Amino acid sequence: MEEMDSYSRTVSAVAAEVTGKVAAVRLGTGSGSAVVVDGGALRDPSPDHPARTTASTVLVTNAHVVGRSRRGTASFVDGTEVAVVVAGSDPLSDLAVLRAPEPAELPAPVRLGDADGLVVGQLVVAVGNPLGLIGSVTAGVVSALGRALPTRSGRAGRVVEDVIQVDAALNPGNSGGALADHRARVVGISTAVAGVGLGLAVPVNRTTRHILTTLLEDGRVRRAYLGIVGAPAPVPSDVAERYQRSNGLRLAQVVAGSPADHAGLRAGDLVLEVGRQPVEDAQGVQRQLFGDAIGSPLPVTVLRNGAMVDVVAVPTELS
Template sequence: MDELDSYSRTVSTVAAELTGRVAAIRAGRGSGSAVVVPGDGILVTNAHVVGDARTGRADFVDGVQTGVTVVGADPLSDLAVLRADRAADLPPPARLGDADGLVVGQLVVAVGNPLGLAGSVTAGVVSALGRALPTRSGRAGRVVEDVIQTDAALNPGNSGGALADARGRVVGINTAVAGVGLGLAVPVNATTRRIVAALLADGRVRRAYLGVVGSPAPVPAAVAAKHGRTNGLRLAEVIGGSPAARAGLRAGDLVLDVGRRPVQDAQGIQRQLFADAIGVPLPVTVLRNGAMVDVVAVPTELG
């Protein structure tokens, strides 16, 4: 590979590692890609790829075919877990990374099966972080939070495939083509691992519901100097009748802490809203009109 420049060498190395670990998936009327992950015959794909299907088929570039069973799907993260009928025939799992460490401009490589073309590889950079993607669950106002935006070329069939860093670690599950030259991927991080574990254990993900919509915003200089905080989550909307509304939260509040943990973005809240938070008092600290305000919300189960 001496004839390759460093960029090409990196992309080709990642491609060689991951191409055999990403399958083409057909499930019901849907098709896409899926990544072999650690576990006994486990693959991860998008919830919208499998839809309502309970079974399907995985095809690998080396000619291996196996039936798969849909263990569970979570439309709110657009993730689904599959179990292969012939686990022993699967390739070794892909290495998983942590998308929380990504930076804008970082090289990423996408591996999938766009337009039925198995084992396709494209490369690009992380174009933006923290994007929100409307879910395909039919529930208005619900979004997949903290999505990765990339300019790596994605096409129909890439959904469910791998987005990897320069070391070949999977940092995202490609989920959508948002426009020409603009692709999106669900991040692989601690929250994703928790979702996958819940799907494996129960076939579904139970979540707590707070009822706020917001975006990252800077903390005023005086507050930042006093509390050592530079960013919070500015609430754009508090859903009427929600636990947040009943607790007294308001649009315009700058959320600083939830559950006595610092919050800088939507993920800071979402990672606390799983089954163990349902019905449990959750302290929230916000900055409102220059004053610190403490409230206690009691999340309900997300229906």
């Protein structure tokens, strides 16, 4: 019983800290959840920048919750309701940022964690508003990392990369809610229900912090498009020893007619470097594909049939 009591205390403590900071949102015909975040903490994630309510306090949700809406309302468990407007939306990451005209009316923001430190089997707690039930809490473990989720934009070949898979129960309305670790730090934004006992969340990490900051400043994210889909894969032992690299990105698909296709990349290639930076997963590629990479030569190093191959791709702007 002691182990169960410890588990219960942990989940209860996370719920107590996070629940009041997650809103039920309605925007046009869409609805879901949103998490109160300190915009300043997105730029400075250090422990010396604790989350606090400021003029930059915003709500983070999913792009698919926002849809084409520009304004709506956010309701909290204490009965507070505020008007919100859409500051920016990015369907490719399934993230969006909402602002309240009066930031001081929002609850204190959550503390943000770093999903890059998650491990399979780790306890996570999901807080959201499933089926319209405000302030619902479920708990489970991280089932898998690095999943890919097709976007809801309807464009072929577009996926949200590095999604967290959890077994915590998620239902319609959880989208945009918080996924927190055992210390009540938000490490993900719930994004989808993939099936019975299977939920997915967008990770909170360096890449998503950059996306959210850009949405706050510019209202949209300009991205370079390469045209590849892949998954982490081990590097052969001889190459791993020579290059001090344990993993690369195995290409499952190279989109026909894409910059990657024109550069000569092929399905089955094991990507080791992009832009002269080591790559071990899709996130490593995404970090190289923001606005400044558009139209610029981008060197890519792959392992193909036991040989190192260097190509140069010229990313286009993702429309």
